[in-house]
Amino acid sequence: MKTGYYAVARGRCTGVYKTWSECERQVKGYRNARPVLLQSKLLMIIYRKFIKQSDALAFILKNSISNHAGDGKSSQSELSSTTELQKLSSSKPSFSQEENIWEGIPIVYTDGACSFNGHVGATAGIGVYWGEQHVDNISEPLLRGPPTNNRAELEAVIRAVQMAIQRRYHQLIVRTDSNLLIQTMNSWIHGWQKNGWKTSNGTTVKNQDLIIELNGLLKNINVRFEHVAGHVGIYGNEKADQLAREGALHYHQTKS
Known part of the structure; x- marks a missing residue:
């Protein structure tokens, strides 16, 4: 059985799952579902396995906000989202207050x-x-x-x-x-x-x-x-x- 923390940024139900079977149910058959691949071009990244739960949560935050495939051009809304992500990444107290209190909540x-x-x-x-x-x-x-x-x-x-x-x-x-x-x-x-x-x-x-x-x-x-x-x-x-x-x-x- 595969173990670790499985981050689903895009799927039926986004979130962090502790087993591969739970993760698979969210992404199997989901359009554009694919794991992270080491390629030069940005892909529709929606799920990935991590050792640390904190890394899995960060992956969801990043890829649900700013991970877009395209020709490198960004709309104003995309640039705004990227800016917000950078603010969150550089402001640990804010992230802790707004997100970490909901970590693992039913x-x-x-x-x-x-x-x-x-x-x-x-x-x-x-x-x-x-x-x-x-x-x-x-x-x-x-x-x-x-x-x-x-x-x-x-x-x-x-x-x-x-x-x-x-x-x-x-x-x-x-x-x-x-x-x-x-x-x-x-x-x-x-x-x-x-x-x-x-x-x-x-x-x-x-x-x-x-x-x-x-x-x-x-x-x-x-x-x-x-x-x-x-x-x-x-x-x-x-x-x-x-x-x-x-x-x-x-x-x-x-x-x-």
């Missing part, structure tokens, strides 16, 4: 599914994916409130955070394809609380019961929300989506 993928969203006969389910055949994976119908996609997304995160607290985790990374959820919990909630749970146009905030519940849970654990694109082959997200859709199949059966 990662969970959450998703909600709803068929006929907003219409009569809608069915909704939640999906929580910790890993292959993980005991804490969840695939259930949405049991509270009207069956909508946004409620299912929130409920899935609530269940994941509850489990993390139960497991006595101090930190958790939640990956979701819902920008709405991330904006809600990271930004909008603060204004809504001050405005009596009214939006900027004066309407009542939807799903505030779940938002309030989740916000209360977040006082007991340090959670970082990370956005992932949905339905583009990201393994963890696809598995969470599958669990949510399977949960929605049991919606009417549970409600009846």
Whole structure:
């Protein structure tokens, strides 16, 4: 068995893996996947084995930001990214504060599914994916409130955070394809609380019961929300989506 630290900078799920089998699942069949080769031209480098975990993390940081194949020309955004990378590389305290505190932290993928969203006969389910055949994976119908996609997304995160607290985790990374959820919990909630749970146009905030519940849970654990694109082959997200859709199949059966 191959051993070491396997850094996946581009693949189904980026990160550092301790076994080759875990790394292989993220890159096998992934478009443009290839290991580092000693060639003069820059390649689409997406994974590499390291002895030290710190080197693996540095590889991900570098290649997910500034490793581009091309003719040597750089756009303004690419130059900006390179500049930011140089700042990070030369500022060890900043890197330590922003990244090292999340090293080795559990990662969970959450998703909600709803068929006929907003219409009569809608069915909704939640999906929580910790890993292959993980005991804490969840695939259930949405049991509270009207069956909508946004409620299912929130409920899935609530269940994941509850489990993390139960497991006595101090930190958790939640990956979701819902920008709405991330904006809600990271930004909008603060204004809504001050405005009596009214939006900027004066309407009542939807799903505030779940938002309030989740916000209360977040006082007991340090959670970082990370956005992932949905339905583009990201393994963890696809598995969470599958669990949510399977949960929605049991919606009417549970409600009846």
